[in-house]
Amino acid sequence: METALSAVxxxxxxxxxxxxxxxxxVALVEKWTPAINxxxxxxxxxxxxxxxxxxxxLFPLIPDTASRLTDLGSGGGFPGLVLAILARDAAPHLAxxxxxxxxxxxxxxxxxxxxxxxxxxxxxxxxxxxxxxxxDVVTARAVAPLSVLCGYAARHLRPGGVALFAKGSRAEAExxxxxxxxxxxxxRHISRLEAEATILELTDLRHV
Numbered sequence: 001m002e003t004a005l006s007a008v009x010x011x012x013x014x015x016x017x018x019x020x021x022x023x024x025x026v027a028l029v030e031k032w033t034p035a036i037n038x039x040x041x042x043x044x045x046x047x048x049x050x051x052x053x054x055x056x057x058l059f060p061l062i063p064d065t066a067s068r069l070t071d072l073g074s075g076g077g078f079p080g081l082v083l084a085i086l087a088r089d090a091a092p093h094l095a096x097x098x099x100x101x102x103x104x105x106x107x108x109x110x111x112x113x114x115x116x117x118x119x120x121x122x123x124x125x126x127x128x129x130x131x132x133x134x135x136d137v138v139t140a141r142a143v144a145p146l147s148v149l150c151g152y153a154a155r156h157l158r159p160g161g162v163a164l165f166a167k168g169s170r171a172e173a174e175x176x177x178x179x180x181x182x183x184x185x186x187x188r189h190i191s192r193l194e195a196e197a198t199i200l201e202l203t204d205l206r207h208v
Contacts, residue, residue, distance in 0.1 A: 005048055011192060012056055014086065021085045021116050022052060028112050029076055036104045038076030054193045055079030058139060058164050059086045061189065061201060066136035067093055070156055072127050073143035074098035075105055079166065080139060081112055084120040096120040097135070099127055127152050134158045141166040146174035146200065150182040154205050162203050169196040183208045 005023060008014065014022070026047055029038050043050045055078045062069065062083070069087075071080025077098070084096040098120060100106045106124040113120045123130055127143075133156040140149055146165065153163040167174060175186065185204040191197035 009053060009192065012053065015089050018085060018089050021088070021118075022082070024116060025077065025081065025085060025112060026052060028108070028115065032108050033076070036108065038105065038108060039078075049193055051076070051078045052082055054166065054191070054197075055082035055141065056086060057189075057192050058166065058199060059083055059090070061162075061164055061199065062091070062094070062137055063162065064091075066091075066162075068095050068097070068133070068135045068158075069137040069139065070097045070099060070133045070135040072099050072138060072140040072149070072152055072156075074100045074109060074122075075102075075142075077109055077112060079141050081109060081118075081120070083139065084113070084118045085116065088118055092119070097123060097133060099123045099125065099130065101126045128155075130156075132156055136161050138163045139165070145177065146171075147178040147181060150178050150184070150202070150205060153202065154182075154207060157205065160203075162201060163205065165200045165202070166191075167198055167200055168194070171198050171200065175200070181208060182206070 032038055039051055058079050074080040080098045087094040098109050100109060106122050109122045135156055138153045138157050149165055183206050184202045187201040189199040
């Protein structure tokens with residue numbers, strides 16, 4: 001199985017070495033997916049737009065001063081491993097932690113980190129059970145409703161940290177539900193890949 005890369009979008013500027021790592025990463029995902037379902041089989045043909053570039057658009061939103069990023073429910077490495085690949089050259093000071101409770105997927109993530117020579121760590125734990133991470137940035141994609149993610153972020157963000165959550169067409173309903181229990185400053189970033197998708201940037205998160 002091989003999915004060709006037709007073009008890198010104009011908004012994503014990467015070195016040749018970074019692009020080669022992204023290509024190698026996609027090859028690994030395609031190789032492992034039939035066995036452990038890293039991405040859905042129908043989306044494999046659109047893996048670059050649906051998963052790689054969709055994850056990469058979070059990278060410019062990471063503060064330059066951030067040194068610790070924790071990705072919750074990393075699964076096949078989206079967005080966490082994509083962000084670690086981009087950070088290797090563009091933000092080498094950024095330490096990335098990938099949290100994945102599924103042992104098979106965690107094994108894949110560890111192998112990808114080794115093969116791609118990345119500075120990242122895999123935690124094979126449930127999000128709600130692991131020690132607080134004191135992260136500057138928490139990310140998540142297709143993991144849980146926003147109200148649940150707020151609880152995770154409140155536990156694992158340092159004071160002053162930022163949460164970046166990729167959401168689809170139900171984002172507004174999830175925001176309304178989350179605000180019943182959480183207060184936060186919200187910035188919406190419209191997805192560059194999907195008209196109905198958005199990236200929610202949360203700061204000043206606290207329980208009410």
